[in-house]
Amino acid sequence: MKQHVDSREIYKTARNLLKERGVELKDIAEIVYEMQSPYESGLKLEKCLGSVEAVLEKREMQHALLVGIELDKLAEKGLLSEPLQSIVADDESLFGVDETIAIGAVFGYGSIAVTTYGHLDKAKIGIIKQLDSKAGSAVHTFLDDLVASIAANASSRLAHHIRDEAEEEEHKRMLVADVHDEGRS
Numbered sequence: 001m002k003q004h005v006d007s008r009e010i011y012k013t014a015r016n017l018l019k020e021r022g023v024e025l026k027d028i029a030e031i032v033y034e035m036q037s038p039y040e041s042g043l044k045l046e047k048c049l050g051s052v053e054a055v056l057e058k059r060e061m062q063h064a065l066l067v068g069i070e071l072d073k074l075a076e077k078g079l080l081s082e083p084l085q086s087i088v089a090d091d092e093s094l095f096g097v098d099e100t101i102a103i104g105a106v107f108g109y110g111s112i113a114v115t116t117y118g119h120l121d122k123a124k125i126g127i128i129k130q131l132d133s134k135a136g137s138a139v140h141t142f143l144d145d146l147v148a149s150i151a152a153n154a155s156s157r158l159a160h161h162i163r164d165e166a167e168e169e170e171h172k173r174m175l176v177a178d179v180h181d182e183g184r185s
């Protein structure tokens with residue numbers, strides 16, 4: 001039987017790759033905060049960070065990171081074959097495979113993730129902007145889109161969780177009120 005690559009190893013590698021390429025999870029959490037704080041007063045950055053961490057637990061996200069960052073790194077070292085080498089190294093504007101991989105990892109989190117990804121792809125805020133503005137010989141053709149994908153997923157996840165928590169609180173309140181009423185009757 002074929003041996004599977006251990007999931008924990010893939011998870012650890014994906015996280016380490018982000019760090020190695022200069023992306024801290026806090027940087028992504030800050031984007032999530034900017035996306036979700038208008039809808040949730042009192043939102044804390046830690047909650048956004050928790051959502052980013054949860055998104056990175058998803059295999060689909062990890063695989064996208066592994067593929068995209070590998071291509072960035074190979075292009076940076078000039079190791080891809082031509083014409084792909086030039087296309088990736090120059091972040092050719094009509095090359096859309098970077099977005100395609102990133103958006104593929106977004107569908108699992110529903111429509112809020114898809115629309116947030118679209119917005120981040122255009123607006124390029126925070127660390128995404130830093131990655132997109134080509135500094136020196138660094139290649140981040142795939143990484144900027146992958147970060148947008150993580151942030152979009154974490155934003156959507158957070159929006160749904162906040163609603164779930166609010167409803168749970170409401171249900172608890174209703175239960176307490178019911179018990180109270182029964183006690184009186």
Ligand code: MG
Nearest residue numbers: 098141142145
């Ligand atoms: Mg790109």
